[in-house]
Amino acid sequence: MKNSRVKNNGKSFLFPIIALFSLSICAVLALVLVGGEEVIYELQQLNFVPDEKTVCIDPGHGGSSSGATLGSRLEKDDTLRLSLLVRDILEERGYTVVMTRDNDSDVSLADRCKIANKARASLFVSIHRNSSTSPDATGMEMWVHSSNPTDDTLLAQNILDCLDTLDITNRGIHSGYRDGADMNYYINRHTKMPSVLAEIDFISNKTDNKNYDKNIEKYAKAIADGIELTLKEMHYS
Ligand SMILES: [Zn+2]
Incomplete structure (x- = not known):
C-alpha cells in the first residue's frame, strides 16, 4: 500500500512535467510552421555570441x-x-x-x-x-x-x-x-x-x-x- 502510493505520487509529479515539455515542443513547432522563414531566422540567432x-x-x-x-x-x-x-x-x-x-x-x-x-x-x-x-x-x-x-x-x-x-x-x-x-x-x-x-x-x-x-x-x-x-x-x- 505504502509502496503503491509512493509510485502514484511519482507518476502524478512526472505527468505535468512531461505534458509541459510536450506542449513546449508543440509550441515551437507551431511557431516554426506558422512563422516560417522569419521564425527560423530568429531562432538560429539565439545564443549566438559574436x-x-x-x-x-x-x-x-x-x-x-x-x-x-x-x-x-x-x-x-x-x-x-x-x-x-x-x-x-x-x-x-x-x-x-x-x-x-x-x-x-x-x-x-x-x-x-x-x-x-x-x-x-x-x-x-x-x-x-x-x-x-x-x-x-x-x-x-x-x-x-x-x-x-x-x-x-x-x-x-x-x-x-x-x-x-x-x-x-x-x-x-x-x-x-x-x-x-x-x-x-x-x-x-x-x-x-x-x-x-x-x-x-x-x-x-x-x-x-x-x-x-x-x-x-x-x-x-x-x-x-x-x-x-x-x-x-x-x-x-
Ligand atoms: Zn554573384
Whole structure:
C-alpha cells in the first residue's frame, strides 16, 4: 500500500512535467510552421555570441562557379580581387578577417555560412557583381533578409553611403531575393550574424568595368569603412 502510493505520487509529479515539455515542443513547432522563414531566422540567432573583432568577407562564386561574365571577364575573379583588398585594409585596422575563400576554389553556400558561424564573425559581407541583359544597367545594390533586420540594414546602408562618394549609381537596399519577395539569399538565411549581399556594380556595363578596375582600391576602402562604421554603431569597437 505504502509502496503503491509512493509510485502514484511519482507518476502524478512526472505527468505535468512531461505534458509541459510536450506542449513546449508543440509550441515551437507551431511557431516554426506558422512563422516560417522569419521564425527560423530568429531562432538560429539565439545564443549566438559574436567575436566583436572578427568579420567574414565572402568573395562571391569561385572555382567552377564563374558567376556573371562578360567575354573573358569573370565575376569570381573580380569579387576575389576586391575582397582581398577589403581584408587587407581591415586587418591593418586590427580586425580579424575570415575569408570564405582566398583563392579560385569551389566553396558551397552552406560551407560559406559554416565558416562565418564557426568563426563567430560579427558581420558577414558577400561581395558580388551584378549582370543584366541591358548593357546600360549600372550601379550598386545591397540585399538583406526579407525581415529587414536592424543591424543588417544598418550594415547595408553604411556600405552604400561609403561607396556613394565614389560616383556609383545608388540602387538602394533591397530585401528578400531578386526572383521572389518571399524568398531570401542563402547566405542571408543561414548566417547567424548580420549579413549583406553586396552587388557592387554591373559586370555587363563597360563603364562600370572601367571604374571597377580604376577605383578598386577606393571601393575596398569604402566597404571597409562601412563595415567599421557599423561595428562602431553596434558598439563593438
Ligand atoms: Zn554573384
